[in-house]
Amino acid sequence: MNTATPASQLANSIAAPSADNDRSFRNTYLIAPSVAVLLVWISVPTIMTFWFSFQHYNLVNTAGREFVGLDNYIYFFSSSSLAIAAFNSVLIVVGVVVLTIGIGIGLVLLLDIEFPGSSFARVLAISPFFIMPTVAALIWKNLLLDPVNGLFTTILRAVGLPGVDWFGVFPLMSIITIIAWQWVGFSVLILLTALQSLDRELKEAAAMDGAGSFAIFRFIILPHLARPIGIVVMIETIFLLSVFAEIFVTTSGGPGLASTNLSFLIYVQALLRFDVGLASAGGVISIILANVVAYFLAKAVSRSLEI
Amino acid sequence: MSSRPLFSVGINFIVGWGAVLLLVFPIIWMLLTSFKTEIDAISPEASLIFQPTLDNYRAVLGRSNYWMFALNSVGISAAATFLALLIGFPAAYSMAFHPTERTKGTLLWLLSTKMMPPVGVLVPIYILFKDMSLIDTHLGLILLFLVANLPIVVWMLYSFFKDIPRDILEAARIDGAGLWEEFRFILLPLSGPAISSTALLSIILCWNEAFWSINLSTTKAATLAAFIATYSAPQGLFWAKLSAAAVLAVAPVLIMGWVGQRHLVRGLTFGAVK
Numbered sequence: 001m002n003t004a005t006p007a008s009q010l011a012n013s014i015a016a017p018s019a020d021n022d023r024s025f026r027n028t029y030l031i032a033p034s035v036a037v038l039l040v041w042i043s044v045p046t047i048m049t050f051w052f053s054f055q056h057y058n059l060v061n062t063a064g065r066e067f068v069g070l071d072n073y074i075y076f077f078s079s080s081s082l083a084i085a086a087f088n089s090v091l092i093v094v095g096v097v098v099l100t101i102g103i104g105i106g107l108v109l110l111l112d113i114e115f116p117g118s119s120f121a122r123v124l125a126i127s128p129f130f131i132m133p134t135v136a137a138l139i140w141k142n143l144l145l146d147p148v149n150g151l152f153t154t155i156l157r158a159v160g161l162p163g164v165d166w167f168g169v170f171p172l173m174s175i176i177t178i179i180a181w182q183w184v185g186f187s188v189l190i191l192l193t194a195l196q197s198l199d200r201e202l203k204e205a206a207a208m209d210g211a212g213s214f215a216i217f218r219f220i221i222l223p224h225l226a227r228p229i230g231i232v233v234m235i236e237t238i239f240l241l242s243v244f245a246e247i248f249v250t251t252s253g254g255p256g257l258a259s260t261n262l263s264f265l266i267y268v269q270a271l272l273r274f275d276v277g278l279a280s281a282g283g284v285i286s287i288i289l290a291n292v293v294a295y296f297l298a299k300a301v302s303r304s305l306e307i
Numbered sequence: 308m309s310s311r312p313l314f315s316v317g318i319n320f321i322v323g324w325g326a327v328l329l330l331v332f333p334i335i336w337m338l339l340t341s342f343k344t345e346i347d348a349i350s351p352e353a354s355l356i357f358q359p360t361l362d363n364y365r366a367v368l369g370r371s372n373y374w375m376f377a378l379n380s381v382g383i384s385a386a387a388t389f390l391a392l393l394i395g396f397p398a399a400y401s402m403a404f405h406p407t408e409r410t411k412g413t414l415l416w417l418l419s420t421k422m423m424p425p426v427g428v429l430v431p432i433y434i435l436f437k438d439m440s441l442i443d444t445h446l447g448l449i450l451l452f453l454v455a456n457l458p459i460v461v462w463m464l465y466s467f468f469k470d471i472p473r474d475i476l477e478a479a480r481i482d483g484a485g486l487w488e489e490f491r492f493i494l495l496p497l498s499g500p501a502i503s504s505t506a507l508l509s510i511i512l513c514w515n516e517a518f519w520s521i522n523l524s525t526t527k528a529a530t531l532a533a534f535i536a537t538y539s540a541p542q543g544l545f546w547a548k549l550s551a552a553a554v555l556a557v558a559p560v561l562i563m564g565w566v567g568q569r570h571l572v573r574g575l576t577f578g579a580v581k
Contacts, residue, residue, distance in 0.1 A: 026486065030401035031413065033394045034461055038420045041454040046423070048431035059434075110326055115319040121327045123565050127334055130564035132515040134535040135553040139337045141539075142546050149349040149546075151336065157351070184330065186575070193572045194580050231576045242424045245517035245532070249539035263426040263518075270430050271522060279430045287427035294422035298415075 046287065052280035059274035072281035082282070084257045085265040086289065092176055092261055093240045097233055099180040104187030104232070105225070109217070111188070112195050122192060129185030133245040140178045141167065141250045171251045171259035178246055187232050194228035195221065230301040237297055241290050262286045334561075341550035348547040363551035372526075373552070376534040380556075383445055383530060384513035387452035388460075388506050394453075395460040396502075400494065402461075403468030404476055414465065417458040418577060425455075425518050436523060443524045451523070452513045459512070459574055460505055466578025467501030504570035507563055511571070514560045531556040 056068045076082040111122050128136070144151050145166040153163035166174045198221065206216050244263045247253055253260035253268065260268075266286060270279035328335070340348050342359040367373055402410045432451070433442075441447035471494075479493050520533040535556055538549045564571070573581050 027401045027405050027407060030397035034398040034417065034457060035413065037394060037454060038417060038457060042420050042423060045428035045431040045435070048434070049428055052430060107326055107330070110319075110323045113319045113323065115316055115323050117320075118323060121323055123568060124331055125327045126564065126568060127331050127561060130511065130515070130561045131334065131557050132532045132535065132560070133517045134521075134532050134539075135337075135557050136333075138535065138538055138549060139333050139553060142549065143336055143340055143348075144333060151354070154351040154354065181330075181333065189568065190572060190576055190580055193569065197581075228576070228580050231579045235575065235577075238422055242426060242518065244426065245521060245536065248517075248521060249536050263424065266426045266429060267522070270433065276430050276434070283427040283430055286424050290422055290424045290427070294419070298419075 049280045049283040049287070052276050053284045055277045055280075057276040057280075059276055068277070072277045073285075075278065076281055076285065081257055081260070081265060082285065085260050085262045086285075088172060088257075088259065089241060089243075089261040089263070089289070091172060092179065092243055093237055095173075095176040096180045096183055096240055097236050099176070100183045100187040100236065101229060101232065103180075103184050104191050105229075107184070107188050108192045108195050109221070111192060125192075126185045126189040128182050129189060131182060131185075133182065134249055136182050137178050137246040137249045140174075140181070145174060167251050167259075168255060171255060175243075175246055175250060175259050178250070179240065179243060183236055183240075186236070190228050190232050191225060194225055198224045227301075234297045234301050237293060238290075241286075241293065262289070337550045337553055340547055341554045343547050345545055345547045348550070363547045364555070366548055367552045367555060373534075373555075376529055376531050377555075379445065379524075379528055380514055380530040380532075383448050383452060383528070384510045386445070386449045387456060387513050388509040390449070390453050391457045391460040391509055392464075392502065392506060395457055396464060399461045399464035399468055400490075403465050403471075404473055414462070417461055420454075421458050429522065433523070441523075443527050443529075445528045447523060448520060448528055448530070451519045452516060455516070455519075456509045456512055459577075460509055462577045463505045463508065463574035464498070464501055466573050466581070467498065467505075469578075471497055500570070504567060505574060507567045508571050508574040511560050511563060 053072055054067060054069060055065060056071065057065045107125060111118065111125060115121075131139075142150070147153060147163045147165040147168070150163070152166070156163055202220060203216055206220055211219070242263050243261060244267065247259055247261065247264045248267075251259040253264045257265075262282065263286070266279050266282040269275045269282060273279075339355075341363055342361070343357050344360055344362070347357045402414060436442045436447050441450075475497070476489055476493060479489050484492070514530075515532060516530070517532045517536070520530045521536050524530070524533055535549075535553060538552065
């Protein structure tokens with residue numbers, strides 16, 4: 001944070017020491033509530049999760065509660081469920097990020113051009129992002145993807161093809177589709193805002209110099225969008241590692257573990273089987289995974305954040 | 308630009324609108340289905356041509372508990388947002404106008420709390436809430452939504468405050484304005500747009516939150532997001548009623564999103580895109 005102007009540095013150096021102390025005291029108590037609230041939120045439950053993860057502890061039968069060392073972790077790492085769930089978590093993130101960035105760029109290129117009603121179309125295009133996850137998932141599950149009466153089945157039948165049990169045959173892909181639909185709204189919102197701040201004269205000058213559409217895209221638009229794309233990837237990754245509701249209302253993680261991600265696996269252990277110890281071990285693993293991912297993402301894009 | 312041939316405008320119009328309508332089609336379809344009878348909702352013949360009815364809306368609104376879920380959503384979102392602004396505003400003010408060498412670290416630390424997956428602390432929160440009788444209470448969800456949105460609120464306000472020239476506040480201080488006068492007469496009037504956009508984003512995020520509301524509320528404090536989730540059970544067979552309930556649940560936030568679109572970007576990107 002070295003944005004202090006020479007003038008204010010001078011002012012600070014002239015100001016009496018007592019005023020300086022006064023100011024730093026004031027800063028502390030203005031920031032303290034936010035930091036305190038979040039510090040409690042971040043530390044207390046995390047320490048508890050960590051503590052529980054070394055215990056055999058079931059809420060249904062608390063009598064057998066005991067310290068079991070790494071047993072919960074050993075159980076997780078020796079059963080295939082953790083690997084499958086972690087893999088599915090990553091697949092959801094990668095699938096949705098790739099789809100939303102790809103489709104998002106395509107859409108904003110179309111929407112950046114002026115045409116009759118284009119400003120209205122731009123507003124409409126972000127709508128999916130504001131649809132709550134439970135609504136989005138249930139509308140897709142029933143109205144569109146239902147194997148008997150869904151619209152996709154109706155369309156398939158109209159061209160002589162049989163209906164498909166999307167969630168049975170392609171469970172994870174169906175979920176990725178639903179989530180990607182929601183988050184395309186997000187990437188359009190961010191990328192379009194960024195693209196509209198691009199100087200139009202720059203594009204026109206390039207066109208006059210004989211640059212083709214692709215060259216303009218490759219050398220003017222894409223570099224301009226690099227930073228916002230990084231931001232979109234970071235924010236989507238943070239939220240998508242914790243996808244839950246879309247799985248909860250559609251497949252319940254099935255068939256088998258085919259659409260279970262880490263969030264859902266831990267939910268099953270915690271609130272359906274009441275196995276505190278195992279769920280906590282899963283929780284610790286998910287916290288570690290999220291932080292590893294966040295660390296690398298933050299390193300990659302933190303320079304984009306204006307502080 | 309005016310010399311552009313009509314033909315290419317036509318192509319842009321068709322392709323642009325075609326893509327957008329395809330994207331929002333599920334929403335349009337949901338809206339159409341909400342006006343169908345249950346029979347029409349599942350019959351291919353009635354896909355587009357049908358006798359519209361308001362029965363589904365009557366049925367959903369007639370459920371005595373619908374209004375309770377709606378009020379829960381409104382109350383919990385509003386309370387969590389108010390608290391986040393109350394706590395976050397002073398912090399954002401302090402870091403934007405009186406930065407110290409620790410400001411950058413503090414801001415990044417606030418952001419890093421968003422990296423913690425909710426499911427990582429599901430177990431302790433569930434146990435703590437059970438011990439403190441906070442499960443299925445408004446207060447419980449308000450607290451969780453507060454901590455989830457506080458970092459975003461601080462960042463968004465901070466980003467707005469950075470655009471206010473510091474000289475204005477300096478001048479007031481030189482004229483002898485105390486912290487409270489500076490707040491009340493300079494900063495508050497200047498930060499109207501910042502506060503309203505931040506509140507808007509926070510309300511939208513609270514309204515749509517599903518993880519905690521599904522897992523920690525059942526009847527008394529359940530929000531609309533949790534209420535809609537109950538349609539995944541056998542009730543989900545009633546597509547027209549599901550659609551009507553869904554339209555009612557998303558409409559307020561969808562409209563807020565359309566109106567506030569441009570202002571939300573700043574908060575959603577932690578100030579990196581404006």
